[in-house]
Each structure stands twice: as structure tokens, then as C-alpha cells.
Amino acid sequence: MGERDSAVLRDLAGLATPMALRVAVTLGLPDRLRDNAMSSAQVAEELGVSPVALELLLGHLVTLGVLAQGTEGYRTTGYGSALCADAGNGLANLLDLNTAGGRAELAFAELLHSVTTGEAGYARRYGQDFWADLAEQPALRESFDRQMTHRFRDQVPQIVAGYDWGRFATVVDVGGGRGTLLAAILAACPGVRGHLVDLEPTAAAAAGTFRACELGDRARVTAASFFDPLPAGADAYLLSDILHDWDDEHAHRILDRCVEAAHPAGRILIVEPIGGRRGETAMDLAMLTIFGSRERRVDEFRSLASAHHLVLDTLTDLSDQRCLLEFRLGTS
Secondary structure (H helix, E strand, C coil): CCHHHHHHHHHHHCCHHHHHHHHHHHHCHHHHCCCCCECHHHHHHHHCCCHHHHHHHHHHHHHCCCEEEECCEEEECCCHHHHCCCCCCCHHHHHCCCCHHHHHHHHHHHHHHHHHHCCCCHHHHHCCCHHHHHHHCHHHHHHHHHHHHHHHHCCHHHHHHCCCHHHCCEEEEECCCCCHHHHHHHHHCCCCEEEEEECCCHHHHHHHHHHHCCCCCCEEEEECCCCCCCCCCCCEEEEECCHHHCCHHHHHHHHHHHHHHCCCCCEEEEEECCCCCCCCHHHHHHHHHHHCCCCCCHHHHHHHHHCCCEEEEEEEECCCCCEEEEEEECCC
16 A cells, blocks of 8 residues: 555544534634634634634644635635535534534444444433434424435425325325425425424424415324324325434334324335435444434335335335335235
8 A cells, every 4th residue: 555545544534624624613613704804812712712722723724725814814715604604505504513413423433332233322422312312402403403404405306306296195294304395295296285293393393384385275284203103094104314313123113103004005105315226325324323223225125114014116216315115005
């Protein structure tokens, strides 16, 4: 192995840069320095942090091109402005160590534990699982909802256009978040009625989405867990980016609820990145360390579903990131 290869691997393994970017966002440095250049002493005084240590952080951010240093002090560059809270790309919400996403990614420090045991590293680091944290800390729940809404934003048109949603009279969006996807489906398919199930306060936000889209007469919301009984008798039960957040035991419980609620001729629709097809290897490790799960492959979905007498009918590539697996209820 040559020196160049060693240098590349060293850079890939380095933790200084990813943590420096996260700390910069957590401290609000890109926003603070976007319009007015400031000295490190001024910033340190405003933030109440160590001046000497902050100077080291600012120096690395200059090396990265996130900040520029001039005679008046440090200023956010055009490149660095992508880290500002209002950049519209979701990065600040994802990287801030006080948000659900930023906090969750620190579970990667427990990757060895996860690989050794197959269990999530999140609970080992924080003393309880990811979902318990969200239940106890409303600010984390709100930041997670924002992250999920943004992550899906560019995918929604492709998901709606890539499948015949209009063939169903009723769709239950199980764990449907703030309702962005279901609202788009209903807007594109005037003959479809929707019912979203999610926990409060996410359910309340979804109701607001449907009102804003003037879908109140065709969209219902129930504040509940998808581990509880679901609205019964619908033609389709949609699980969008749900199962990859759970290990097999909990995934079985979710599918149980869908099957017991579905119309006999109903469908269970799973929209997710599929391992080996649309899933990314880095996301596999994120799902492992945070949730003790993974981006399941098609055969793994078949195996998971067969325990519920579900038969895979079709597999559709919706976008470069997600597929749709359509399951029908088979004979028991």
C-alpha cells in the first residue's frame, strides 16, 4: 500500500472533521458569522466557551472552507452557508447535536458493540432506546419529524407518480408522520380517501397538513401507536420508511396489526430502501447502531411477511432511493 492510499484511508477514518462540523452547527457558528465577521474572542464571549479551544475549531473550519478569516475576523463562506439553519437542505437539523438526528449519529461510537451483539448501540450510549428518548423529550420528537419530512420531500413526487395509488378506495398511512406523502397521494387521486396514524404531536401536525391542502373531507387522523389496533377494513396499509427502524420482533408486531386490520382483499404496501437494490451500506450501519435493524433485502422481506401469510405480488422501483413491495393476504 502506497503513502497516497494510507493518506486516503486516514482521512476517511478521521473523526475531527465530522465532529467539527457538528459542533459548529450546534454552536450556530455558520448563522452567527454569515452576515458579520467576528473575532474568535468576540464569538467566544457571546457563546460562553473557551477562547483558546474555539480558535482551534475555527481554524479547522477555515481549512475546510466553511469559514474564511480576514482582517475583521471570521466569516461564513458561500460554501459554509449550506450549514445555516435556513439553507433549506436539512443539514443543520441533521447535524446539530441537540436534535434527534445529531444525537442518534453519536451512537456510531458503539458500532463495535452493535457488530458484536447485533443490538442497537443507542441504548448502550444513552440508557434507553431512541423512541423512548423521543417520547420524553418533545424537542427531539419535533426535530425528528422535521428530519423525516425533509428527507422525503424530494422523493414524494416520484413515489406518487411511480405507483397506481388510485386503484385503492382507502389507504391507511401507518406511522405517516406529518402527512406529506399521504396528502400528495390524495391530491393526485381524487377518488382515494386516507387515514393517517401516528403519535401526538405528530398526528396534530398531520391534521394541519391536510387542512392546508384542503383535504379535510378525505383525510382522517388518529393519534395512536402502530403497535395498537389500526383502523380496520381499508384497501391498503402503507408502511413508508417504518420497518427499517425496527428489529424483526417489532417488525412482526407492526405487520400483525396491519394484517388483522386489512380488508380480506387488501394490500400491505412497504416503501423503503431495499438492501442490495436501493439501500446504501452506510445506512445499513446507521440502522444497526441506532435501531438494531438494517435495510432488509427482498428475501428478508419475504421471510418476514410469510409469517403473516403475506405473499409478495409486485416489487416496484419508485426512485433511486426507494422501492415499493406490494403484499397480498394469502391463505392461512
